[in-house]
Amino acid sequence: MAEKHPEKKYIFDWKGAVALIGGMVIGSSLFSLINVFSVFVFNEDLQYRDFYLLIVNATGFLGAIFAFDYFIVRPQTGRKLNFNFSPVNFETWLLIFPMMFGMMLIAEFITGQIPITGPFFGPFYDFFSGLMERMTKDEATLILLAVVMAPIFEEIVFRGIILKGLINKGMRPLYAILISSVIFGLVHANPWQFVGAVLLGCVLGLVYYKAKSLLLPMLLHAFNNLCSSLLIFYGNTESFADAFKVSELLILGVGVVLFSVFFFLFMKKYKVLYAENDD
Numbered sequence: 001m002a003e004k005h006p007e008k009k010y011i012f013d014w015k016g017a018v019a020l021i022g023g024m025v026i027g028s029s030l031f032s033l034i035n036v037f038s039v040f041v042f043n044e045d046l047q048y049r050d051f052y053l054l055i056v057n058a059t060g061f062l063g064a065i066f067a068f069d070y071f072i073v074r075p076q077t078g079r080k081l082n083f084n085f086s087p088v089n090f091e092t093w094l095l096i097f098p099m100m101f102g103m104m105l106i107a108e109f110i111t112g113q114i115p116i117t118g119p120f121f122g123p124f125y126d127f128f129s130g131l132m133e134r135m136t137k138d139e140a141t142l143i144l145l146a147v148v149m150a151p152i153f154e155e156i157v158f159r160g161i162i163l164k165g166l167i168n169k170g171m172r173p174l175y176a177i178l179i180s181s182v183i184f185g186l187v188h189a190n191p192w193q194f195v196g197a198v199l200l201g202c203v204l205g206l207v208y209y210k211a212k213s214l215l216l217p218m219l220l221h222a223f224n225n226l227c228s229s230l231l232i233f234y235g236n237t238e239s240f241a242d243a244f245k246v247s248e249l250l251i252l253g254v255g256v257v258l259f260s261v262f263f264f265l266f267m268k269k270y271k272v273l274y275a276e277n278d279d
Contacts, residue, residue, distance in 0.1 A: 008077040012165025019067040020157065027063020028056050050141040057145060061153035068161055083160050085215045092216070095269065096207050099262035100220045103203045104227065105255025107196040108239060109248050114191050121191075128190045139233055146229055151221035158184045158201065159208040159217050167209070177205035200224060210270040 010016075031052075069081035116125040158180050166176035181201030185194040204217040228238050235243035241251045 007079075009168040010073045010076045010081075010165055011169040012072075012162050013169065016068060016072050016161070016165055019071045020064045020161070023067025024060045024064040026067070028060035030063075031056050031059045050138050054141065054145060054149065057149060058153070061149075061157065065153075065156060065161070081161075083156065083214050084212055086213045087215060088211055088213060092211065092266075092269070095262050095266040096216060096220060097223065098258050099266055100200070100203055100223060102255045102258030102260070102262065103199055104196075104224055105240060105251050106259060107199040107255075108241070109252040109255065110199070111192050111195045112239065112241075112248055114195065116192075124190070125192070128192070139229075143226075143229055146225040147222050150225060151218045154184070155204065155208075155214055155218045155221055159205060160214050163205050163208060173209050177202055177209060180205055207266075210266070 065081070073079070073081045115121040162183060163176055163180040166179060167173055171179075181198045181204075184201040185196075185198035188194055188197050200221075204220055207220065208214065208217045231238050231240070231243050237243055240246075241248045
């Protein structure tokens with residue numbers, strides 16, 4: 001009987017980072033050229049149209065994923081990039097959503113301690129807030145962008161490509177989860193979202209590493225963004241404490257209890273790691 005050789009796995013290193021960044025820049029730029037054409041020929045700037053924001057976001061991420069697949073995965077493995085979207089049992093859902101919500105509350109408290117005034121933080125916060133307000137005021141567009149597109153594309157890149165590629169490289173899972181989460185935070189380009197993205201990214205990375213399915217972090221990511229969107233739409237705030245008129249310490253306490261209890265139960269359930277079905 002012929003010996004069965006283990007399948008090759010792709011890794012994430014500086015070449016992979018270049019492929020992702022280059023693919024995103026090129027993907028976004030291609031559609032931006034259409035806007036340049038529209039400005040000069042039709043005297044209409046498309047960048048303030050809702051569909052433009054959606055398309056540029058999609059082409060950027062698709063360009064990044066395609067570049068990583070074509071220039072990194074296929075040369076290293078001889079196969080195309082593949083992801084596992086397998087569902088899990090209902091018990092797992094009952095564990096990961098409260099755990100995620102607990103970390104959301106913890107992240108809110110920590111983020112709330114970052115100043116929004118002063119010689120450095122003040123102008124930066126005003127600039128960031130103005131930028132977010134100028135993006136779009138259409139609720140449907142924001143929901144589609146934040147609750148559908150962002151969870152799908154960002155989880156493919158940060159968990160399905162970066163985290164998995166670091167683990168394939170031989171990095172300890174804890175370090176791989178932390179590094180991918182920090183990168184996830186840095187791309188948000190502001191200290192307020194950085195903190196939340198790193199903390200929530202750690203939960204998303206842990207769930208992906210244990211359950212081996214991208215479906216779970218995608219839905220958890222969508223849950224987080226949906227909560228934020230609803231708070232903005234109906235409470236004019238991103239804070240649970242402000243929306244429900246309770247103290248930040250209470251929010252922190254509830255978050256610590258929820259996260260601790262369900263983290264323990266989740267880790268107990270997933271003591272044994274299961275083999276992954278894809279690359």
